[in-house]
Amino acid sequence: MxxxxxxxxxxxxxxxxxxxxxAVPGLFAAYTEYTTTFQSDATVWVERADEQYxxxxxxxxxxxxxxxxxxxxxxxxxxxxxxNSFIIEVIGQTSLQPAYEAAEDKDGFRGEVRKxxxxxxxxxxxxxxxxxxxxPGIAAEMVTAALVAREGRVKNxxxxxxxxxxxxxxxxxxxxxxxxxxxxxALEQFNRSRxxxxxxxxxxxxxxxxxAVDVAQVRLNDLRSRLDRGAVSTALxxxxxxxxxxxxxxxxxxxxxxxxxxGASLIATVALVGALALAICLVVVATVLDDRIRDLVGLSRFxxxxxxxxxxxxxxxxxDATAQTLFDAPDGPSAIRRRTA
Amino acid sequence: xSERSSPTSLFDTIAARINASPEALxxxxxxxxxxxxxxxxxxxxxxxxxxxxxxxxVLIIDANWIDHTVxxxxxAPDAPGLAACLRGxxxxxAAVIPTAHRNVSLLPAGVENDRPPLGELRSVFxxxxxxxxxxxxxxxxxxxxxxxxxxxxxVLARLFLVVRADSGRARLVRSxxxxxxxxxxxxxxxxxADPQAGRLVARA
Numbered sequence: 001m002x003x004x005x006x007x008x009x010x011x012x013x014x015x016x017x018x019x020x021x022x023a024v025p026g027l028f029a030a031y032t033e034y035t036t037t038f039q040s041d042a043t044v045w046v047e048r049a050d051e052q053y054x055x056x057x058x059x060x061x062x063x064x065x066x067x068x069x070x071x072x073x074x075x076x077x078x079x080x081x082x083x084n085s086f087i088i089e090v091i092g093q094t095s096l097q098p099a100y101e102a103a104e105d106k107d108g109f110r111g112e113v114r115k116x117x118x119x120x121x122x123x124x125x126x127x128x129x130x131x132x133x134x135x136p137g138i139a140a141e142m143v144t145a146a147l148v149a150r151e152g153r154v155k156n157x158x159x160x161x162x163x164x165x166x167x168x169x170x171x172x173x174x175x176x177x178x179x180x181x182x183x184x185x186a187l188e189q190f191n192r193s194r195x196x197x198x199x200x201x202x203x204x205x206x207x208x209x210x211x212a213v214d215v216a217q218v219r220l221n222d223l224r225s226r227l228d229r230g231a232v233s234t235a236l237x238x239x240x241x242x243x244x245x246x247x248x249x250x251x252x253x254x255x256x257x258x259x260x261x262x263g264a265s266l267i268a269t270v271a272l273v274g275a276l277a278l279a280i281c282l283v284v285v286a287t288v289l290d291d292r293i294r295d296l297v298g299l300s301r302f303x304x305x306x307x308x309x310x311x312x313x314x315x316x317x318x319x320d321a322t323a324q325t326l327f328d329a330p331d332g333p334s335a336i337r338r339r340t341a
Numbered sequence: 342x343s344e345r346s347s348p349t350s351l352f353d354t355i356a357a358r359i360n361a362s363p364e365a366l367x368x369x370x371x372x373x374x375x376x377x378x379x380x381x382x383x384x385x386x387x388x389x390x391x392x393x394x395x396x397x398x399v400l401i402i403d404a405n406w407i408d409h410t411v412x413x414x415x416x417a418p419d420a421p422g423l424a425a426c427l428r429g430x431x432x433x434x435a436a437v438i439p440t441a442h443r444n445v446s447l448l449p450a451g452v453e454n455d456r457p458p459l460g461e462l463r464s465v466f467x468x469x470x471x472x473x474x475x476x477x478x479x480x481x482x483x484x485x486x487x488x489x490x491x492x493x494x495x496v497l498a499r500l501f502l503v504v505r506a507d508s509g510r511a512r513l514v515r516s517x518x519x520x521x522x523x524x525x526x527x528x529x530x531x532x533x534a535d536p537q538a539g540r541l542v543a544r545a
Contacts, residue, residue: 291511293504299529301511305518308501308528309355311383312536322352322386323414326440326447 006294007287018282019275026271030264039259040139041130042147043122043249046073068124073245077119077129077150086149087113093145096138117146126248132259140253147247154245162234169230173223180216187213352383355530356390359475368466370404370497372480372490372527373504374517379532380503381410384479392444397474400437402448404493407481409450415440422451426465427458433465434472446473459492466496483517494525502527506534 008015046069067075080086087110091100096113103109116132131142187209194202293299299307314321359366371384388401402423403411412418417438425431426448437446448469451457469476478497483490494500500521504514514529521527 292507293509293511293514293531294507295534296531298506298511299504299531302514302518302529305526306528308530309358310531310534311351311355311379311386313506313533314351320414322382322389323411326385326389326442326445327415328441 004283004287007290008283011283011286015279015282019279022275022278023271026275027268030268030271033267034260034264035257036134037132037257037260037263038134038136038139038254039130039132040143040251040253041128041249041259042143042247042251044073044127044129044147045246045248046070046125046127047244048072068121069244070121070123070125070127073127074119074121077127077146080150080153081114081117081119081146084110086153087117089149089152090117090142090145093148094138094141096142113142117142129251130259132263136255137253140251143251151245158234162230166227166230169223169227173220173227176216176220176223180213180220183209183213183216350390352386352390353394355383355387356394359387359391360394364498366498367470367474368476368478368496368498370478370480370490370493370500371503371530372500372517373482373502374484374509374513375482376408376485378482378503378505378509380482380501381405381408381479383501383503383530383532384477385411385414388445388475388477389442391475391477392442395474396444398472399445399475399477400448400469400473401445402469402476402478403450404489405479405481406450406452406456406489407485409452411447411479412449412452415447415449417447417449418452420449420451422449423465424451424457426451427461429461433468437469456489459489462492462496483520484513487520490521491524494521500525500527501530503530503532505532 048069088100091097091110091113100106100109118130120128120130122128129143129146131139131146133139133142187206190206190209194206198206296307296310299305359369369387371380371387373380384401388399392399401411403409404423405411406424409418412420412422415438420438421431421436423436426433426436433448436451437448439446466476478493480486480490480493480500483502490500502514502517502521509532518526
């Protein structure tokens with residue numbers, strides 16, 4: 001350990017420079033991240049009307065597979081964000097539209113938007129939709145637009161589902177109408193072609209034809225009521241949507257940086273930890289590669305060689321001082337100069 | 342005043358150990374793995390300290406023709422020295438010059454363009470050994486002049502490899518030891534060690 005500390009002390013400038021080279025840009029990036037992050041979010045209360053008052057049974061095998069409405073809506077929102085059409089629709093409703101139109105890399109632009117738009121379940125019935133923008137104002141626009149786009153898609157999906165069911169029942173109704181008409185016509189033809197009173201064997205045939213008309217009529221009435229119920233349920237679902245998806249906190253356009261603390265902290269932490277790790281690596285590598293002999297311990301690696309003695313470091317230059325002692329007399333010129341003279 | 346009253350007192354321990362050694366450590370060589378380990382300084386300081394710890398004469402020979410700092414420090418770059426002795430143009434005794442220290446003398450390198458022949462090394466030493474209690478040789482770095490150091494080792498009683506604390510590389514020391522391994526295993530001297538290090542005192 002002492003070797004590493006000595007290396008760190010010896011290379012302190014290089015270590016400090018390495019640390020600074022990584023840490024300073026990282027901290028600057030964290031500061032930039034903090035000051036250029038403008039987050040806006042909307043908090044939404046969600047419910048599932050069809051299951052709201054349903055009590056789960058302990059032996060229900062699907063009990064543990066169910067997720068809360070909050071998590072479900074957050075998941076739905078996350079899935080919507082993955083689609084390009086949703087992102088384009090959202091962008092189209094904000095002031096980012098001109099920038100998107102002008103962007104050469106539209107995929108990159110959408111990817112950036114996708115990264116910043118998040119749906120998060122806060123609880124069983126609470127969802128937060130958020131967007132982090134680089135400029136103030138954009139975030140609130142994006143969240144509002146995302147809510148609107150989501151609502152439009154839900155309505156379209158419901159309409160499509162209702163239309164399908166209605167079309168199906170309509171087709172069944174038309175078939176039932178034709179069947180009723182055929183049965184009615186057959187009964188009338190039978191009545192016209194037979195003189196009254198009917199013999200006993202034809203009474204039975206007439207009652208069979210009348211029964212067919214009644215069955216066709218009942219089916220016709222059933223399909224008509226189903227068609228009516230479908231129209232009513234669509235209207236009811238539309239009304240219930242307001243209850244099932246309530247925006248509690250509308251997105252606000254804050255003029256000051258918000259929401260960047262977490263990202264900035266992460267960047268700063270990574271930068272500092274990375275810088276520290278790099279500095280430690282530098283010290284370790286320098287220590288391992290440094291084969292300079294520093295003390296007797298360093299000489300001890302030459303096992304078969306005798307260490308005869310140690311000359312301590314002098315305060316000045318030992319050679320000059322020793323040479324002066326030997327060759328320069330205190331009261332005259334050097335021995336050599338004396339001899340030469 | 343502390344025990345460290347003069348620069349040469351840094352080398353007292355080494356000098357005392359040499360002086361107290363049961364082996365006859367009279368001819369001593371100091372070298373480093375590369376330039377800058379402080380071998381010349383340690384050689385100079387040890388010679389001065391040997392001059393202090395006993396009363397016999399001490400000779401320091403500057404055999405470092407590559408970086409002759411001892412000769413330069415003495416202000417004798419042009420004086421005839423070891424090179425001339427080896428060529429036989431001057432007697433070793435005549436080339437020795439006194440220093441400010443009463444017991445220490447110097448045989449300068451005698452800087453020449455060509456490297457002098459080392460064949461006469463032993464005969465030069467025989468004459469010097471008679472006149473001096475200790476002969477301290479400042480040698481060039483092992484990894485720069487391996488052949489020269491090995492040649493000198495033949496006449497030396499002990500070779501010391503100086504390693505400078507905080508700058509001496511283990512890899513270079515290992516290379517120097519490997520280069521000298523066929524002829525000798527030098528003893529290590531840690532130079533310019535931090536006196537604050539507790540381990541230093543414990544091991545020394």
